Amino acid sequence: MISGRALRMTAVRIVALAAVLVAVGAPARGAEAAKTGYHVTHKYTIGGDAGWDYIVVDPEDRRVYVTHYRSVEVLDADTGVVVGRIANMNGARGVALVKSIGEGFATNGTTDSVIVVDLKTLQRVGEIKADRKPDATIYDPGTGRVFVNNGDSDDMTVIDPKAGKVVGTIPIGGGPEFLAADGEGTVWTNLFDKGAFVTIDVNSLKVTKTTPIEGCKDASSMAFDSANRRLFIGCHSRVLVVVDPDSGKIVKTLPIGEHADGMVYDAANRPIFASTGDGFVTIVHQDSSDAYTLVENVKTMRGAKTLGFDSKTGKLFSATVENVPPHATSQPAPLGKVAYEPGPFVVLEIGK
Template sequence: MKRYTASLAATCCLIAMSSIAQTPYKIVDQWKLGGTGGWDYLLADGAAHRLYITHNGRVEVVDTATGKAVGAVTGLKSTHGVALDPDGKTGYISDGAGNAVVIFDRSTFAVLATIPAGTNPDGIAYEPTTKTVWAFNGRSNNVSVIDPAKKEVVATIALPGKPEFPQVDGKGSIFVNIEDKNSIVKLDAAGKKAVATWALPGCESPSGMALDSDHSRLFSVCDGNKMPVTDAKTGKQIALATIGAGPDAAGYDAKAQLAFSSNGETGTLSVVDAANGYKTVQTLATKKGARTMAYDATNNRIYLMTAEYGAPAAGSKRPSVLPDTFTVLVVGK
C-alpha cells in the first residue's frame, strides 16, 4: 500500500509539473511608451517592480505594476545593456557609442559616473563574488572588468571574437556567447581570465543567452532557428532545440524549467520544455521585430519590445521605426 501511495503521489506530481509547463502563455497587456528610434536589451527588477529598457541614448524605466514610465537615465549616446547592483541603489549601463559604462542612481536616475571601457560595450553583467561589473566590448573583442567602488577598469581580458550576451552563475564564473565564432567563452571572475572556449555545434551567430543555475545549463539562441543547450560545467552540448527565426534574447523560468527565445524575424516567442527533452511546447505569436525580452520570475511575466515600422531611411536597408509606436508586450499565463 505504501509503494502504491508513493508511486501515485509521484505520478500526480509529474502530471502537475507537466501541466504547469504546458499551460499556454498569451499576451496579457500592451504598454505604449512612445518616443523615437530603436532599442536593445531589457532587464526586469522584480523586487522593485521596474523594467529597464535601453532606448537609443537613454534608458526608460517602467513601473511593471502600472505599465507607466517612472523616469529615465538620459544623456547617453547609444545604450545596449543594463546590470543592477545587489545593493538596490545603483545600476550600470553599457553606452556603446560612448565607449563607456555609466553608473546611475536607481532612485533619482541621475548619472553618478562615466567610466571609459573598450570599443562599443554591449552585454553587461554584475559579478557578485568579486563585486565587479563586466562590460563586453563588441568591436574591440574584449571585456572590461570594472571595480564600481573605485570607478575604474581593473582588468581587460581579450576574447577570441565578438562577444554578445553574458550570464553570471553567482559562483565566480561568467559565460558569454561569441557571435562570429559560434562558441561560448567561460571566464573566471577571481582570476580575471578566460578559462575555456566551447564550440556550439549547429549554431550560427549566437546572441542571447539564459542560464539554469540549478542544473548548470546554458541556453544560447542562434540564427537558423536553433537553441543549443550546453553543460555549464563541461562545455558539452546536451541538446539542440528548434526555435523561431531571428532570435536575439533568451530567458529561463527555473520553477517550470522553461526556456524562452524572442524571435524578431518570425514575430514569435518560443517556449522550450527543459525538463522533458527540450521540445518546443509553444510558439506564441508576438509581433515582427519583437527580438529582445526580459523574464521576471517574481510574477512569471515576459516583457518584449516592439514598434511599428515604415520604409527604410535613405542609405539604410533596415525599416525605420515609426515615431511614438514604441510598445512593451506583456506575456503571461
C-alpha cells in the same frame, strides 16, 4: 445529369481541397493551440526613438528598465506606466543593477562608456570608460563584479561597482554577445562571429577555453541554469542549443525563430523562453537536466527580439516599434539592416 452520389463525392473533394489550402496558408509558427496561456497581455506605447536593445526587470522594486537608444525607459512592472527615464544616453544597450549599493550601470555604445546612475533618482552619478561599443552587461553578486561585453574590440571590461573603476579588460578572441555567470568565479559569453562560447576565470581575468557550438551560426542570446549547470544559447541559425558548459557537450538542439536575441530561464517553474525578431517567443520546458520539450510558439510583434523576465509574476517584457515590415526583424537602418519607416516605440507585456 449528375447523380446524387457524384454530387456528394464532389462536395467531399471540395471540402478536402479547402482543408489543404487552409493548412498550406497557415503560419508555420505560432499556430498551435495555447498550451501555457502566455500571450501579449498589454502593449504600452512609449514613442520616441526607433532604437532598442536589452531589458532588465527589478522584481522587488517593480521596475522594468528598457534601453531606448538615447535613454533608458523605466516602467512600473505592474501598470506599464513610465515612472522615470535615464536621459542623455547615446546608444543605450544594456543595464546591470547593483541593488546593494543602489546604483545601475548602463552601457553607452556610441561613447564607449558605462553610465553610473542612482537607482532612486535615475540621475547620472558617474561614467566609466570601457572599450569599443560596450553592449551586453550583467552584475554577478557572487563575485561582486559588473561584466561588460565590448562588441567592436572583442573584449570584456570588468568593473568593481563599489570602487566605480575598471579592474580588468579580458581579450576574448571574437565578437561577444550575451553572457552569464555562475556566481562562483566563472563567466561565459557567446562569440557571435565564431558560433562558440568562451569560459572566463574571474579570479585570473583570463579565458580558459573556447568551445565551438555545433550547428550554431551567430551565437547571440544566453541564459544559465545554475542547479543543473546548463547553458541555453540562441543562434541565428534558428536553433536553441542546450550545452553542458563544463564538458562542452551539446545536450539538446531545438528549433526557434529568426534573429534570436533574448533568452530567459525560469528556475522556479523550468520553462525556457527564447525571443526572436520574427515576432515569436518559443517556450521550451525543461523536463530534466538532459530532457527538453518544445511546448509552443507565442506570437508577439516583429522586432520584439529581446526579453526581460519578472521572476515575481512570471511575466515577460519585450520591445519593438509598430509597422516593422515582413522582411525586417529589428530596428530600422542605420541601427538595423533594413530601412523602413517605423511606427511608435512600444513595450510588450507577455503573461497569462
